[in-house]
Amino acid sequence: xxxxxxxxxxxxxxxxxxxxxxxxxxxxxxxxxxxxxxxxxxxxxxxxxxxxxxxxxxxxxxxxxxxxxxxxxxxxxxxxxxxxxxxxxxxxxxxxxxxxxxxxxxxxxxxxxxxxxxxxxxxxxxxxxxxxxxxxxxxxxxxxxxxxxxxxxxxxxxxxxxxxxxxxxxxxxxxxxxxxxxxxxxxxxxxxxxxxxxxxxx
Amino acid sequence: xxxxxxxxxxxxxxxxxxxxxxxxxxxxxxxxxxxxxxxxxxxxxxxxxxxxxxxxxxxxxxxxxxxxxxxxxxxxxxxxxxxxxxxxxxxxxxxxxxxxxxxxxxxxxxxxxxxxxxxxxxxxxxxxxxxxxxxxxxxxxxxxxxxxxxxxxxxxxxxxxxxxxxxxxxxxxxxxxxxxxxxxxxxxxxxxxxxxxxxxxx
Numbered sequence: 548x549x550x551x552x553x554x555x556x557x558x559x560x561x562x563x564x565x566x567x568x569x570x571x572x573x574x575x576x577x578x579x580x581x582x583x584x585x586x587x588x589x590x591x592x593x594x595x596x597x598x599x600x601x602x603x604x605x606x607x608x609x610x611x612x613x614x615x616x617x618x619x620x621x622x623x624x625x626x627x628x629x630x631x632x633x634x635x636x637x638x639x640x641x642x643x644x645x646x647x648x649x650x651x652x653x654x655x656x657x658x659x660x661x662x663x664x665x666x667x668x669x670x671x672x673x674x675x676x677x678x679x680x681x682x683x684x685x686x687x688x689x690x691x692x693x694x695x696x697x698x699x700x701x702x703x704x705x706x707x708x709x710x711x712x713x714x715x716x717x718x719x720x721x722x723x724x725x726x727x728x729x730x731x732x733x734x735x736x737x738x739x740x741x742x743x744x745x746x747x748x749x
Numbered sequence: 750x751x752x753x754x755x756x757x758x759x760x761x762x763x764x765x766x767x768x769x770x771x772x773x774x775x776x777x778x779x780x781x782x783x784x785x786x787x788x789x790x791x792x793x794x795x796x797x798x799x800x801x802x803x804x805x806x807x808x809x810x811x812x813x814x815x816x817x818x819x820x821x822x823x824x825x826x827x828x829x830x831x832x833x834x835x836x837x838x839x840x841x842x843x844x845x846x847x848x849x850x851x852x853x854x855x856x857x858x859x860x861x862x863x864x865x866x867x868x869x870x871x872x873x874x875x876x877x878x879x880x881x882x883x884x885x886x887x888x889x890x891x892x893x894x895x896x897x898x899x900x901x902x903x904x905x906x907x908x909x910x911x912x913x914x915x916x917x918x919x920x921x922x923x924x925x926x927x928x929x930x931x932x933x934x935x936x937x938x939x940x941x942x943x944x945x946x947x948x949x950x951x
Contacts, residue, residue, distance in 0.1 A: 548816055550763075550770040557761040561752075569750040614750055627840050628849040628877045638759030640827050647830040647946060668873025671901050675830045675870060687763030699873050700910040706815075709900040712846060 559621055559630045559638065560596050565589075569617065578611040582660045583684045583720040585613075589619055589664040590632070591728045594741055598624035600696060601732040602662060604636035606649065608658040609680055619731035622744050633661055633669035650677030650713075658682055662725050663690045664735045667699030673714070680715045685722035693729035695743050757940050761763045761823055761832045761840065767791075771819065773816050779814040785886045787924040791821055792834070792864040793930045796943055801827035803934040804864060806838035808851065811858040811882055818842035818902060824946050834861055835871035839878045851879030852915075860884055864927050865892045869901030875916070882917045887924035895931035896939075 566735055568589065576582045582605060589603035601618030606615045606628055613712040617634030622628055636659065656679045664686035665673055673681055702708065704718045735741040778784045784807060791805035801822030808817045820838030822949065824830055838861065843849055851859040860879045865890035867875055875883055887932045893900055904910065937943040 548776055548819070549776045550768060550771075553816075553818060553843065554841035555763050555843040557759075557837060557844060561757050561760040566752060569755075572750045574750055615753060617750070621850050626847055627843050627850045628879065629836055629840055629874055630849075634831055635759060638831055639756035641829050642756040643754065645828055647824050647828045647832075655871075666873055666877075668870055668877060671868055671870025671873065672831055674899075674901055675868075679832065684927060686756075686940070697876075697914075699876055700904045700907070702902045702904050712899075 552735055557627060557629070557630055559625050559627060559635050561617070561619065561621065561635060562593075562624060564592065564596055565617060565619070568592060573616075575611055575613045576607065579612075579660075579717070580720060582612060583662075583682060584609055584724070585664040586660050587684055587721060587728055588663045588740065589617065589725045590725075591731065593619040593632075594732050594735070596706065597741075599630065600744065601694065601728050602632040604659060604661040606636050606640035606678070607658050608661060609658040611655070616643060620665075623742060631660065631666070631669050631734060633665050633672055637672055641676070646677075654712075656680070662728065664698070666696070667701055670701060670705060672726065674712060679713055680717065681709060682717045682720060684720055684725035686718050689726050690729060693726070694735045699715040708738065757812060759831070761827050761829060761837050763819070763821065763837060763841065764795075764798060764824065764826060766794065766798055767821070770789055770794060774776070774816075777813055777815045779811065781814075781862075781884055782922060784809055784814060784816075785864075785884060786866045786926070788931060789864050789923060789926045789930055791819065793933065794836075796934050796937070799943075801832065801898065802928050802946065804834040804844050805835040806861060806863040808842035808880070809860050809862060811860040813857070817859065818845060825944060831870070833868065833871050835861065835867050835874055836882075839874055839880075843878070849879075850867040852878060858882070864930065866900070868898070869903055872903060872907060876911065876914060881915055882919065883911060884919045884922060886922055886927035888920050891928050892931060895928070895935045939947055
Protein backbone atom coordinates (compact mmCIF):
# COMPACT_ATOMS: atom_id res chain seq x y z
CA UNK A 548 0.00 0.00 0.00
CA UNK A 549 1.16 3.50 -0.81
CA UNK A 550 0.28 7.18 -0.42
CA UNK A 551 -1.31 7.93 -2.89
CA UNK A 552 -3.73 6.34 -3.69
CA UNK A 553 -4.22 6.22 0.10
CA UNK A 554 -5.02 9.77 1.27
CA UNK A 555 -2.54 11.33 3.69
CA UNK A 556 -4.70 14.03 5.27
CA UNK A 557 -8.17 15.12 6.35
CA UNK A 558 -8.86 18.80 5.67
CA UNK A 559 -11.96 20.76 6.66
CA UNK A 560 -11.99 24.25 5.13
CA UNK A 561 -14.31 26.97 6.36
CA UNK A 562 -16.33 28.74 3.63
CA UNK A 563 -15.26 32.04 2.07
CA UNK A 564 -18.57 33.73 2.83
CA UNK A 565 -17.55 33.88 6.50
CA UNK A 566 -15.13 36.67 5.54
CA UNK A 567 -18.02 38.95 4.61
CA UNK A 568 -20.31 37.78 7.37
CA UNK A 569 -17.73 38.44 10.09
CA UNK A 570 -16.15 41.63 8.71
CA UNK A 571 -18.19 43.92 10.96
CA UNK A 572 -18.28 41.60 13.99
CA UNK A 573 -15.97 42.79 16.79
CA UNK A 574 -13.11 40.61 18.02
CA UNK A 575 -14.71 40.54 21.48
CA UNK A 576 -18.40 39.88 22.12
CA UNK A 577 -18.81 40.41 25.88
CA UNK A 578 -22.45 39.26 26.30
CA UNK A 579 -23.23 35.53 26.09
CA UNK A 580 -26.57 36.31 24.44
CA UNK A 581 -24.76 38.14 21.65
CA UNK A 582 -22.39 35.21 21.10
CA UNK A 583 -25.41 32.92 20.84
CA UNK A 584 -27.11 35.32 18.41
CA UNK A 585 -24.03 35.13 16.18
CA UNK A 586 -24.11 31.32 15.97
CA UNK A 587 -27.83 31.38 15.17
CA UNK A 588 -27.14 33.86 12.36
CA UNK A 589 -24.25 31.79 10.97
CA UNK A 590 -26.31 28.57 11.19
CA UNK A 591 -29.04 30.16 9.12
CA UNK A 592 -26.69 31.43 6.44
CA UNK A 593 -24.78 28.13 6.35
CA UNK A 594 -27.59 25.96 5.01
CA UNK A 595 -28.63 28.71 2.58
CA UNK A 596 -25.08 28.74 1.18
CA UNK A 597 -25.29 24.98 0.63
CA UNK A 598 -22.10 23.88 2.36
CA UNK A 599 -23.81 21.88 5.09
CA UNK A 600 -26.62 21.71 7.62
CA UNK A 601 -28.06 24.55 9.73
CA UNK A 602 -25.41 24.45 12.42
CA UNK A 603 -22.73 26.85 13.65
CA UNK A 604 -20.46 27.14 16.67
CA UNK A 605 -17.71 29.32 18.10
CA UNK A 606 -15.04 29.15 20.76
CA UNK A 607 -14.64 32.22 22.98
CA UNK A 608 -12.55 33.20 25.95
CA UNK A 609 -15.09 32.82 28.70
CA UNK A 610 -14.17 35.90 30.74
CA UNK A 611 -13.79 38.45 27.96
CA UNK A 612 -15.87 37.07 25.10
CA UNK A 613 -12.87 37.30 22.78
CA UNK A 614 -13.67 35.09 19.79
CA UNK A 615 -10.98 32.46 19.24
CA UNK A 616 -12.66 30.56 16.40
CA UNK A 617 -15.83 30.24 14.39
CA UNK A 618 -17.10 27.01 12.82
CA UNK A 619 -19.96 25.89 10.62
CA UNK A 620 -21.10 22.52 9.32
CA UNK A 621 -19.09 21.77 6.16
CA UNK A 622 -20.19 18.17 5.46
CA UNK A 623 -21.44 18.87 1.94
CA UNK A 624 -18.67 21.31 0.97
CA UNK A 625 -15.86 19.08 2.30
CA UNK A 626 -17.42 15.69 1.49
CA UNK A 627 -16.36 14.64 5.00
CA UNK A 628 -19.09 13.43 7.40
CA UNK A 629 -17.01 14.52 10.39
CA UNK A 630 -17.30 18.20 9.49
CA UNK A 631 -19.88 19.32 12.02
CA UNK A 632 -19.88 22.88 13.37
CA UNK A 633 -18.45 21.91 16.76
CA UNK A 634 -15.61 20.03 15.02
CA UNK A 635 -14.64 22.98 12.83
CA UNK A 636 -14.90 25.45 15.74
CA UNK A 637 -12.85 23.28 18.12
CA UNK A 638 -10.32 22.32 15.47
CA UNK A 639 -9.70 25.86 14.24
CA UNK A 640 -9.42 27.13 17.83
CA UNK A 641 -6.78 24.49 18.57
CA UNK A 642 -5.01 25.18 15.26
CA UNK A 643 -4.84 28.89 16.09
CA UNK A 644 -3.57 28.31 19.64
CA UNK A 645 -1.29 25.39 18.72
CA UNK A 646 -2.61 23.05 21.41
CA UNK A 647 -4.90 20.03 21.61
CA UNK A 648 -6.06 21.19 25.07
CA UNK A 649 -8.04 24.45 25.26
CA UNK A 650 -7.98 23.95 29.04
CA UNK A 651 -4.23 23.63 29.26
CA UNK A 652 -1.98 25.37 31.79
CA UNK A 653 -1.52 29.07 31.16
CA UNK A 654 -4.56 29.46 28.95
CA UNK A 655 -7.73 31.42 29.77
CA UNK A 656 -10.91 29.36 30.17
CA UNK A 657 -12.65 28.60 26.89
CA UNK A 658 -16.34 28.30 26.08
CA UNK A 659 -17.99 26.49 23.16
CA UNK A 660 -21.20 28.12 21.89
CA UNK A 661 -23.49 26.09 19.59
CA UNK A 662 -26.95 26.68 18.18
CA UNK A 663 -28.22 23.32 19.46
CA UNK A 664 -27.25 20.35 21.60
CA UNK A 665 -24.34 18.43 20.02
CA UNK A 666 -24.90 15.07 18.35
CA UNK A 667 -23.16 12.12 19.97
CA UNK A 668 -19.97 12.63 17.93
CA UNK A 669 -19.69 16.26 18.93
CA UNK A 670 -20.65 15.43 22.52
CA UNK A 671 -17.37 13.53 22.72
CA UNK A 672 -15.49 16.11 20.66
CA UNK A 673 -16.51 18.85 23.11
CA UNK A 674 -15.60 16.65 26.08
CA UNK A 675 -12.00 16.09 24.87
CA UNK A 676 -11.38 19.65 23.65
CA UNK A 677 -10.45 21.33 26.93
CA UNK A 678 -13.39 23.74 27.04
CA UNK A 679 -14.75 24.49 30.51
CA UNK A 680 -18.19 25.68 29.46
CA UNK A 681 -20.76 24.82 26.83
CA UNK A 682 -23.50 27.29 25.90
CA UNK A 683 -26.43 26.17 23.75
CA UNK A 684 -29.06 28.29 22.04
CA UNK A 685 -31.45 25.38 22.42
CA UNK A 686 -31.79 21.68 23.15
CA UNK A 687 -34.59 19.14 22.95
CA UNK A 688 -36.40 17.21 20.27
CA UNK A 689 -37.13 20.21 18.01
CA UNK A 690 -33.86 19.81 16.09
CA UNK A 691 -34.45 16.18 15.17
CA UNK A 692 -38.16 16.77 14.58
CA UNK A 693 -37.67 19.73 12.24
CA UNK A 694 -34.41 18.86 10.46
CA UNK A 695 -34.71 15.02 10.63
CA UNK A 696 -30.99 14.82 11.44
CA UNK A 697 -30.20 11.88 13.74
CA UNK A 698 -28.48 13.08 16.95
CA UNK A 699 -27.45 9.55 17.90
CA UNK A 700 -27.83 7.71 21.19
CA UNK A 701 -26.94 10.16 23.97
CA UNK A 702 -27.04 9.11 27.60
CA UNK A 703 -29.85 10.69 29.64
CA UNK A 704 -27.36 12.24 32.08
CA UNK A 705 -25.34 14.03 29.38
CA UNK A 706 -25.25 17.33 31.30
CA UNK A 707 -24.06 15.65 34.49
CA UNK A 708 -21.33 13.82 32.56
CA UNK A 709 -20.04 17.15 31.26
CA UNK A 710 -20.09 18.65 34.74
CA UNK A 711 -18.22 15.65 36.18
CA UNK A 712 -15.43 16.60 33.74
CA UNK A 713 -15.38 20.24 34.77
CA UNK A 714 -17.54 21.55 31.90
CA UNK A 715 -20.51 23.73 32.86
CA UNK A 716 -23.58 23.66 30.61
CA UNK A 717 -25.94 26.58 29.90
CA UNK A 718 -29.14 25.65 28.05
CA UNK A 719 -31.78 27.46 25.99
CA UNK A 720 -30.23 30.92 25.76
CA UNK A 721 -32.15 31.72 22.55
CA UNK A 722 -34.33 28.73 21.79
CA UNK A 723 -37.10 30.44 19.75
CA UNK A 724 -34.51 31.98 17.40
CA UNK A 725 -32.71 28.64 17.04
CA UNK A 726 -35.98 26.87 16.25
CA UNK A 727 -36.80 29.46 13.59
CA UNK A 728 -33.57 28.55 11.75
CA UNK A 729 -34.62 24.89 11.70
CA UNK A 730 -38.14 25.76 10.57
CA UNK A 731 -36.78 27.73 7.62
CA UNK A 732 -34.46 24.84 6.78
CA UNK A 733 -37.32 22.31 7.01
CA UNK A 734 -39.41 24.41 4.65
CA UNK A 735 -36.52 24.59 2.18
CA UNK A 736 -35.98 20.81 2.33
CA UNK A 737 -39.68 20.28 1.67
CA UNK A 738 -39.45 22.63 -1.31
CA UNK A 739 -36.38 20.80 -2.67
CA UNK A 740 -34.01 23.66 -1.88
CA UNK A 741 -31.81 21.99 0.74
CA UNK A 742 -30.26 18.58 1.36
CA UNK A 743 -30.48 16.45 4.52
CA UNK A 744 -27.12 14.70 4.28
CA UNK A 745 -27.33 12.44 7.30
CA UNK A 746 -28.36 9.17 5.72
CA UNK A 747 -28.18 6.61 8.53
CA UNK A 748 -31.57 6.99 10.16
CA UNK A 749 -32.55 4.72 13.03
CA UNK B 750 -13.18 39.56 12.90
CA UNK B 751 -10.96 38.36 10.09
CA UNK B 752 -9.14 35.32 8.72
CA UNK B 753 -6.36 35.37 9.93
CA UNK B 754 -5.99 35.57 12.91
CA UNK B 755 -9.07 33.28 12.87
CA UNK B 756 -7.98 29.93 11.40
CA UNK B 757 -9.70 28.89 8.18
CA UNK B 758 -9.08 25.14 8.24
CA UNK B 759 -8.61 22.01 10.35
CA UNK B 760 -5.98 19.65 8.96
CA UNK B 761 -5.07 16.21 10.27
CA UNK B 762 -1.96 14.80 8.56
CA UNK B 763 -1.01 11.15 8.79
CA UNK B 764 2.61 10.47 9.81
CA UNK B 765 5.39 9.78 7.31
CA UNK B 766 6.39 6.51 8.99
CA UNK B 767 3.22 4.91 7.59
CA UNK B 768 4.95 4.93 4.18
CA UNK B 769 7.57 2.46 5.39
CA UNK B 770 5.19 0.48 7.56
CA UNK B 771 2.74 -0.10 4.71
CA UNK B 772 5.19 -0.57 1.83
CA UNK B 773 5.00 -4.36 1.95
CA UNK B 774 1.32 -4.59 2.91
CA UNK B 775 -0.87 -5.72 -0.02
CA UNK B 776 -3.67 -3.50 -1.31
CA UNK B 777 -6.19 -6.22 -0.43
CA UNK B 778 -6.23 -8.09 2.88
CA UNK B 779 -8.96 -10.73 2.43
CA UNK B 780 -9.08 -12.14 6.00
CA UNK B 781 -10.69 -10.04 8.73
CA UNK B 782 -8.18 -11.38 11.25
CA UNK B 783 -5.32 -10.05 9.12
CA UNK B 784 -6.95 -6.61 8.89
CA UNK B 785 -7.26 -6.59 12.68
CA UNK B 786 -3.63 -7.67 13.05
CA UNK B 787 -2.59 -4.68 10.93
CA UNK B 788 -4.41 -2.15 13.13
CA UNK B 789 -2.88 -3.70 16.26
CA UNK B 790 0.57 -3.37 14.68
CA UNK B 791 -0.02 0.26 13.65
CA UNK B 792 -1.44 1.11 17.10
CA UNK B 793 1.71 -0.20 18.73
CA UNK B 794 4.05 1.71 16.46
CA UNK B 795 1.97 4.89 16.74
CA UNK B 796 2.55 5.57 20.42
CA UNK B 797 6.22 4.61 20.06
CA UNK B 798 6.59 7.23 17.30
CA UNK B 799 5.12 9.83 19.66
CA UNK B 800 2.39 11.25 17.43
CA UNK B 801 -0.52 10.12 19.57
CA UNK B 802 -2.04 7.35 21.65
CA UNK B 803 -1.96 3.59 20.98
CA UNK B 804 -4.81 3.56 18.49
CA UNK B 805 -5.16 2.74 14.79
CA UNK B 806 -8.00 2.07 12.37
CA UNK B 807 -8.65 1.31 8.72
CA UNK B 808 -11.51 1.34 6.26
CA UNK B 809 -11.80 -1.66 3.93
CA UNK B 810 -14.19 -2.84 1.28
CA UNK B 811 -16.09 -5.47 3.20
CA UNK B 812 -16.35 -8.11 0.49
CA UNK B 813 -12.81 -8.00 -0.88
CA UNK B 814 -10.72 -6.61 1.97
CA UNK B 815 -9.36 -3.89 -0.31
CA UNK B 816 -7.90 -1.22 1.96
CA UNK B 817 -9.44 2.19 1.29
CA UNK B 818 -7.73 4.11 4.10
CA UNK B 819 -5.52 3.77 7.15
CA UNK B 820 -5.65 6.05 10.19
CA UNK B 821 -3.80 6.50 13.46
CA UNK B 822 -4.25 8.78 16.45
CA UNK B 823 -2.52 12.09 15.63
CA UNK B 824 -3.59 14.22 18.62
CA UNK B 825 -0.05 15.07 19.72
CA UNK B 826 1.40 15.48 16.22
CA UNK B 827 -1.48 17.65 14.98
CA UNK B 828 -2.26 19.47 18.25
CA UNK B 829 -5.93 18.76 17.51
CA UNK B 830 -7.91 16.77 20.10
CA UNK B 831 -10.27 15.49 17.39
CA UNK B 832 -7.52 13.47 15.70
CA UNK B 833 -8.43 9.98 16.87
CA UNK B 834 -7.66 6.94 14.70
CA UNK B 835 -11.28 6.44 13.63
CA UNK B 836 -11.48 10.10 12.56
CA UNK B 837 -8.35 9.94 10.41
CA UNK B 838 -9.38 6.60 8.88
CA UNK B 839 -12.93 7.74 8.09
CA UNK B 840 -11.82 11.18 6.90
CA UNK B 841 -9.09 9.90 4.57
CA UNK B 842 -11.45 7.24 3.16
CA UNK B 843 -14.03 9.91 2.37
CA UNK B 844 -11.34 12.23 0.96
CA UNK B 845 -10.12 9.48 -1.34
CA UNK B 846 -13.61 8.54 -2.53
CA UNK B 847 -14.91 12.11 -2.66
CA UNK B 848 -18.03 11.44 -0.63
CA UNK B 849 -19.30 12.06 2.91
CA UNK B 850 -21.25 8.78 2.75
CA UNK B 851 -19.25 5.55 2.54
CA UNK B 852 -22.62 3.79 2.26
CA UNK B 853 -23.81 5.84 -0.68
CA UNK B 854 -25.47 4.51 -3.82
CA UNK B 855 -23.12 2.70 -6.17
CA UNK B 856 -20.40 2.09 -3.59
CA UNK B 857 -19.35 -1.29 -2.18
CA UNK B 858 -20.05 -1.87 1.51
CA UNK B 859 -17.37 -0.47 3.79
CA UNK B 860 -16.03 -1.76 7.10
CA UNK B 861 -14.23 0.16 9.85
CA UNK B 862 -11.60 -1.86 11.74
CA UNK B 863 -10.27 -0.48 15.05
CA UNK B 864 -8.02 -1.90 17.76
CA UNK B 865 -10.57 -1.11 20.49
CA UNK B 866 -14.10 0.11 21.07
CA UNK B 867 -14.45 3.75 19.96
CA UNK B 868 -14.73 6.56 22.51
CA UNK B 869 -18.01 8.46 22.51
CA UNK B 870 -16.78 10.97 19.87
CA UNK B 871 -15.75 8.20 17.50
CA UNK B 872 -18.91 6.24 18.25
CA UNK B 873 -20.81 9.08 16.61
CA UNK B 874 -18.19 9.55 13.90
CA UNK B 875 -18.53 5.89 12.89
CA UNK B 876 -22.34 6.13 12.97
CA UNK B 877 -22.44 9.05 10.50
CA UNK B 878 -19.70 7.77 8.16
CA UNK B 879 -21.71 5.37 6.03
CA UNK B 880 -19.87 2.20 7.09
CA UNK B 881 -22.03 -0.93 7.32
CA UNK B 882 -19.77 -2.92 9.62
CA UNK B 883 -17.49 -2.25 12.57
CA UNK B 884 -14.81 -4.77 13.56
CA UNK B 885 -12.98 -4.40 16.87
CA UNK B 886 -9.86 -6.19 18.07
CA UNK B 887 -11.18 -5.79 21.61
CA UNK B 888 -13.64 -4.00 23.86
CA UNK B 889 -14.19 -3.74 27.59
CA UNK B 890 -12.60 -1.94 30.51
CA UNK B 891 -9.02 -2.99 29.74
CA UNK B 892 -8.38 0.04 27.52
CA UNK B 893 -9.41 2.59 30.14
CA UNK B 894 -7.76 0.58 32.95
CA UNK B 895 -4.41 0.24 31.20
CA UNK B 896 -4.14 3.49 29.25
CA UNK B 897 -6.23 5.72 31.60
CA UNK B 898 -7.83 7.35 28.54
CA UNK B 899 -11.43 8.37 29.23
CA UNK B 900 -13.83 6.72 26.75
CA UNK B 901 -16.69 9.00 27.73
CA UNK B 902 -20.26 8.17 28.63
CA UNK B 903 -21.47 5.50 26.17
CA UNK B 904 -24.97 4.10 26.36
CA UNK B 905 -25.18 0.48 27.51
CA UNK B 906 -26.93 -0.57 24.29
CA UNK B 907 -24.22 0.85 21.99
CA UNK B 908 -24.08 -2.30 19.82
CA UNK B 909 -27.85 -2.37 19.36
CA UNK B 910 -27.84 1.34 18.40
CA UNK B 911 -25.31 0.58 15.65
CA UNK B 912 -27.37 -2.34 14.41
CA UNK B 913 -30.54 -0.24 14.35
CA UNK B 914 -28.68 1.99 11.86
CA UNK B 915 -27.61 -0.91 9.64
CA UNK B 916 -24.09 -1.28 11.07
CA UNK B 917 -23.06 -4.78 12.16
CA UNK B 918 -20.55 -5.10 15.02
CA UNK B 919 -17.91 -7.82 15.43
CA UNK B 920 -16.16 -7.88 18.83
CA UNK B 921 -12.93 -9.29 20.25
CA UNK B 922 -11.27 -10.59 17.08
CA UNK B 923 -7.78 -10.30 18.63
CA UNK B 924 -8.26 -9.11 22.19
CA UNK B 925 -5.07 -10.52 23.77
CA UNK B 926 -2.91 -8.86 21.13
CA UNK B 927 -4.78 -5.55 21.55
CA UNK B 928 -4.32 -5.69 25.32
CA UNK B 929 -0.59 -6.31 24.89
CA UNK B 930 -0.28 -3.00 23.00
CA UNK B 931 -1.94 -1.17 25.90
CA UNK B 932 0.26 -2.96 28.45
CA UNK B 933 3.40 -1.86 26.63
CA UNK B 934 2.05 1.67 26.46
CA UNK B 935 1.17 1.67 30.18
CA UNK B 936 4.69 0.53 31.03
CA UNK B 937 6.16 3.31 28.89
CA UNK B 938 3.92 5.95 30.52
CA UNK B 939 5.02 4.70 33.95
CA UNK B 940 8.64 4.97 32.84
CA UNK B 941 8.13 8.51 31.52
CA UNK B 942 8.43 7.48 27.89
CA UNK B 943 4.92 8.23 26.65
CA UNK B 944 2.25 10.91 27.20
CA UNK B 945 -1.40 10.42 28.16
CA UNK B 946 -2.89 13.44 26.41
CA UNK B 947 -6.53 13.10 27.42
CA UNK B 948 -6.74 15.58 30.28
CA UNK B 949 -10.42 15.72 31.17
CA UNK B 950 -10.80 12.79 33.53
CA UNK B 951 -14.13 12.16 35.24
